[in-house]
Amino acid sequence: MARPPRYDSALLLDAAVILAARGGPAAVTMAAVAQAAGAPSGSVYHRFPSRTALLAEVWLRTVERFQEGYLAVLTASGDDPRQAAVAASRQVVAWSRENQEEAALLLHGPEAFNRSQWPREQLARADEGNRRVFGAISALGSALGVTGGVEAERLSLALVDLPLALVRRHVRVGESLPAHAEQLAADSTALLLSDPPPGP
Template structure:
């Protein structure tokens, strides 16, 4: 009877995420992950054929976990402005609960070697992005964002603004302040307006 593996894939990825959060993508190597969990290097190679695959999985698991909640918020069926405020708030709340994964996502897929990913990894990344962007586009339409400037306002309110709040603190190695979610939601609401001015 085969012995169960001592280290699971998630344990190895958890260690890789911690390494990336602390030292950036360059810190994630097969040997560093093995050392972090006290495993032989063969345990890492058994699950990931090489560093490129490891980096891809670190990024994809992190972004897919974030996107799941963000997508659910965008498509909750709530009144559009309420859904938009909740989506912006989710960015900050999720980052507070998952600071290491949030730190990973601040780098972007290119820094995790996307140009060298397998076709399957690239397909997963594209599918997740397309699902979220389609939902953002639908919400923008529901908000009355019919021209480029209005759509840019929605992107600023739901993506750029909450990410800037998260980035400033995480890059400084500081926890998010208790008021971060409320402040982000207030700024998003101000950007989106009350729906009667013709702006999104």
Template sequence: MARPPRFDIDQFLDAAVRRAAVSGPAGVTMSAVAKDAGAPSGSVYHRFPGRAALLAEVWLRTVERFQDGYLQALASQADPRRSARAATRHVVAWSRAYPQEAALLLYGPREFGRPEWSDEHRARADRGNQRVFAAVTALARELGALDPQAAERVTIALVDLPLSLVRRHLRAGEPLPAHAEDLAEQCAAALLDPPVENP
């Protein structure tokens, strides 16, 4: 029976996350990831055909893990406003729990080489984004946000606002303050309450 591989994909992706959090996407090279994982370079090439595939996988694994929790939060409550608040809290709480992954997501897929990704990787990224867009759009409708301005207000409350709070502290190299979840929720509530109505 063949011996199991000493290094698996997740070990390399974990090393890539750590490297990206410190050095940005440019620091995520095949040799750097192999060194950080304590593996020979050939082991990385055995799992990933090239650097574009490595960058795609580290980006996609990170963003998909975030999106899974975010989507769960959006569907967590019968009251859409409570779901909206839960989603804003999730952005901050996830970033607090996974600061290296959150630092990675301060970049964008283009900075992780999206133009060089395979068609399969690009399609996977698009599917994830479409799921989030559809869920936010559905929640906006439940909130009565039926015109473009009202819908944008929901997007700001659920996406832009909590991300900007996280981004400011992470880019300054600071831990998220203890009140960050509460503040994100309060700001979202201020945008969503009273009920969003058509003008």
């Protein structure tokens, strides 16, 4: 039986996440990842042919892990879409608490990870993940009677912008999220979605 590689992709990406969380995407270089992982530089180049490929993969692995949990909560609405919306807002904060380095990475956005230069396959993965998330949000909006305009803005604020703003305020300065953060996000989302849809 062949021995597993000593420096596999997961180990190298773990090192890249830490570098990005602490120093931003610019800190993720082939040499820095090799040093952080205690690996020869050839191991990094063997698995990632370029820095752009490495940046794409560290972003994609991180955002896909976030999206998996977010979608699971968002689509488990049953007969109560408002409850699913509140749970999804809480999930953003809970995931960020459990994965603070990954959350710090995601706050930079994909463009900071050279998205415009990614290979076609990795761009397709990113686009597919976004389609799934925004499709689920749209379906939830339909269940809530959202037809567009101000109502759609309210839904986006409640499910995306608001919980991310709460996470950003603490994670960007290296603080742990406070114990009340999940409940604050949930309460704020519930309040936003409790009012009747505004008129034209």
